[in-house]
Amino acid sequence: AAAVAAAAMLSLDFLDDVRRMNKRQLYYQVLNFGMIVSSALMIWKGLMVVTGSESPIVVVLSGSMEPAFHRGDLLFLTNRIEDPIRVGEIVVFRIEGREIPIVHRVLKIHEKQNGDIKFLTKGDNNAVDDRGLYKQGQHWLEKKDVVGRARGFVPYIGIVTILMNDYPKFKYAVLFLLGLFVLVHRE
Amino acid sequence: LRKNVEDFTGPRERSDLGFVTFDITADILDAKKCMVFFLTCIHLQSIFDWNVKQLFLYLSAEYSTKNNALNQVVLWDKIMLRGDNPRLSLKDMKSKYFFFDDGNGLKGNRNITLTLSWNVVPNAGILPLVTGSGHVSVPFPDTYETTKSY
Numbered sequence: 001a002a003a004v005a006a007a008a009m010l011s012l013d014f015l016d017d018v019r020r021m022n023k024r025q026l027y028y029q030v031l032n033f034g035m036i037v038s039s040a041l042m043i044w045k046g047l048m049v050v051t052g053s054e055s056p057i058v059v060v061l062s063g064s065m066e067p068a069f070h071r072g073d074l075l076f077l078t079n080r081i082e083d084p085i086r087v088g089e090i091v092v093f094r095i096e097g098r099e100i101p102i103v104h105r106v107l108k109i110h111e112k113q114n115g116d117i118k119f120l121t122k123g124d125n126n127a128v129d130d131r132g133l134y135k136q137g138q139h140w141l142e143k144k145d146v147v148g149r150a151r152g153f154v155p156y157i158g159i160v161t162i163l164m165n166d167y168p169k170f171k172y173a174v175l176f177l178l179g180l181f182v183l184v185h186r187e
Numbered sequence: 188l189r190k191n192v193e194d195f196t197g198p199r200e201r202s203d204l205g206f207v208t209f210d211i212t213a214d215i216l217d218a219k220k221c222m223v224f225f226l227t228c229i230h231l232q233s234i235f236d237w238n239v240k241q242l243f244l245y246l247s248a249e250y251s252t253k254n255n256a257l258n259q260v261v262l263w264d265k266i267m268l269r270g271d272n273p274r275l276s277l278k279d280m281k282s283k284y285f286f287f288d289d290g291n292g293l294k295g296n297r298n299i300t301l302t303l304s305w306n307v308v309p310n311a312g313i314l315p316l317v318t319g320s321g322h323v324s325v326p327f328p329d330t331y332e333t334t335k336s337y
Contacts, residue, residue: 067240067266068240068241068243068266068306068308086316087245087247087259087260087261088243088247088304088305088306088316090306105243105306107260107261107284108258108259108260108261109257109258109259110254110255110257110289111255111256111258112255113256124266129284150314151314152312152313153309153311153312153314154311154312155310
C-alpha cells in the first residue's frame, strides 16, 4: 500500500516532467540510466577481480552461525588462492547441484603436499558438522566448492535482499520506483 | 596460555581416532589487539573493545602424516560473548569433536601441536583470526588402545 501511494505521488510529478521533456532530453535521461547501470556492473566486476570471488558480497540466509551472524547480515568475501584454507575460517561454499551458498566454519582440514585440500565444515549454531548437508556420498569439501572466505561483515543491511526474494512484488516495486526516479530526475 | 594433555588412540575401521583430554588456562583479556602499521605495533588496546561482539575460541590440533602434509582438527570450541568472564580455567576437558585422522597417521605420531585460537567477531567490520601465544606438543603412543576406557 505504501508503494502504491508513493508511486501515485511520483506519477503526478512524472506526468508534469514528461510534458516538459522533449525527445532529446528523454534520450539523455535514458543514456544516463544506462551509464548508472553500467557503472554499477563495473564496480561489481571490479570487486570480483580484487577479491577473487565470484560473489564478493553475500547475505546470510540462515541462523546456523548465530550468535555471530544473523539472517540479513552482509558478508564481504575474498577468495585468493594465496590464502590457504585453515580451520577456524568462515567459508562460504556451494554444494554441487545446489544454488544456495552456505556460510559455515571450517572444522577440519587435510592438505596434501601438492596443495590439494579436503575439509569439513560446521555451523556455529548447529550441533553436528555439515556431512549431512553435503551431496550423497560426499564426505569433504574441496577448493572448487568455495565461493570465498568471510573477511568482514555488516549487520542487518542484507534484509532488503531477503525481503526482495521473499516478496517478489516488493522487488518489482523497488525496481519500478528506482527506474522512475532515475528517468525523471533532473540533475 | 597453558595446556596439559594425556591421551591414547583407538582404531576405528580404517582411520585412526585420537582421544585427548586437556586443561586450558587462558586469560584472553591479556591478549591485546594491536594496530599494525608498517610492521610495528603502534597502539595496544584490550581485545574486548566496543566493537567486539564475541570471540569464537577453538582449540585445534595440527600435525603431519604420511598421507597428508598438513592436518588441522578442531577439538573444542567455545563462544565467548562480550561480558563473559575472559579468564578460562578449564580442567580435564574432553574434546567436543571426534579426532579422526584421514588414514592412520596418529599412531606413533610424536608431534601433534595444540593451539588455542580465536575469531574476533565485531559488531561490524573485519573478522580477524588470532592465534594465542603458547602451544603444546603432544605425542601419540605407538599402539592402539583395545579397552574402551574413554
